[in-house]
Amino acid sequence: MTFLKENYPIIGFIAAYLLTKNLILAAAIWSGLTLIQMILHYFTKKEVKTSHVALFFVGLALVALAYYFDDDDFIKWKTSIAVWAGALFILIRQFASKKYVIQDLTKSSGLIKDSAPKSLLAKVNGVWVVTLALYGGLNLYVAFNFSTDFWFYFKLISMFVLLFGLLIISIVMLKDHVHLDEEQPNQ
Numbered sequence: 001m002t003f004l005k006e007n008y009p010i011i012g013f014i015a016a017y018l019l020t021k022n023l024i025l026a027a028a029i030w031s032g033l034t035l036i037q038m039i040l041h042y043f044t045k046k047e048v049k050t051s052h053v054a055l056f057f058v059g060l061a062l063v064a065l066a067y068y069f070d071d072d073d074f075i076k077w078k079t080s081i082a083v084w085a086g087a088l089f090i091l092i093r094q095f096a097s098k099k100y101v102i103q104d105l106t107k108s109s110g111l112i113k114d115s116a117p118k119s120l121l122a123k124v125n126g127v128w129v130v131t132l133a134l135y136g137g138l139n140l141y142v143a144f145n146f147s148t149d150f151w152f153y154f155k156l157i158s159m160f161v162l163l164f165g166l167l168i169i170s171i172v173m174l175k176d177h178v179h180l181d182e183e184q185p186n187q
Contacts, residue, residue: 009033014156023072023148027063031056051089055082076143079155080136087132094125101128102170116177124170135162 012033017026034056038048059078066074090101100121103112135158143151171178 009037017152021149023075023152024063024066024070027059027066027072027075027078031060031063034059054085058082058085072148073143076148076151077140079143079159080139083132083139084136087129087136090125090132091129094122100125102167102174105167105170112174112177116174120174120177124173127169127173128166131162131166 009030013026013030016029017023020026034052038052038056042048058081062074062078062081066072093099093101098118100118102121102124103116138158139155142154146154
């Protein structure tokens with residue numbers, strides 16, 4: 001149930017596109033549901049992540065441009081902009097505050113030991129940055145060289161595979177600094 005509560009804008013986007021094959025309408029539905037999600041999140045948890053707000057406004061601007069020019073190519077740019085922004089955020093955060101993406105992603109589970117060397121964490125960050133940057137380019141290549149339908153399914157499947165793969169690669173790179181089941185700290 002938590003998956004649905006956290007991801008209903010994406011589910012709405014997918015459902016709308018599959019039912020209508022209208023990318024602009026699907027993106028507009030994503031924007032509306034994301035706005036509702038942010039408002040509900042603010043009133044229930046008193047917090048909305050800056051990254052969610054920024055991504056919402058980028059998405060909204062691209063939907064407006066797509067609608068105005070009647071060109072769904074604007075929607076296809078959103079994925080690349082989002083992953084490039086994510087790569088830039090990871091890089092800036094590493095240099096500005098010495099925080100690393102894998103520690104953020106596994107913080108609640110306590111999976112990564114505090115003893116993991118900063119140099120290794122920086123290498124993991126580097127893998128994320130390079131992979132996300134390349135994926136942004138690949139997304140645009142697929143978006144502008146294949147049909148919208150193909151791009152939609154590519155994006156849907158590849159984004160999941162990419163993030164899951166990055167997580168697995170990160171854990172393998174940090175294998176000597178991962179808590180095993182029997183030794184994970186109490187939460």
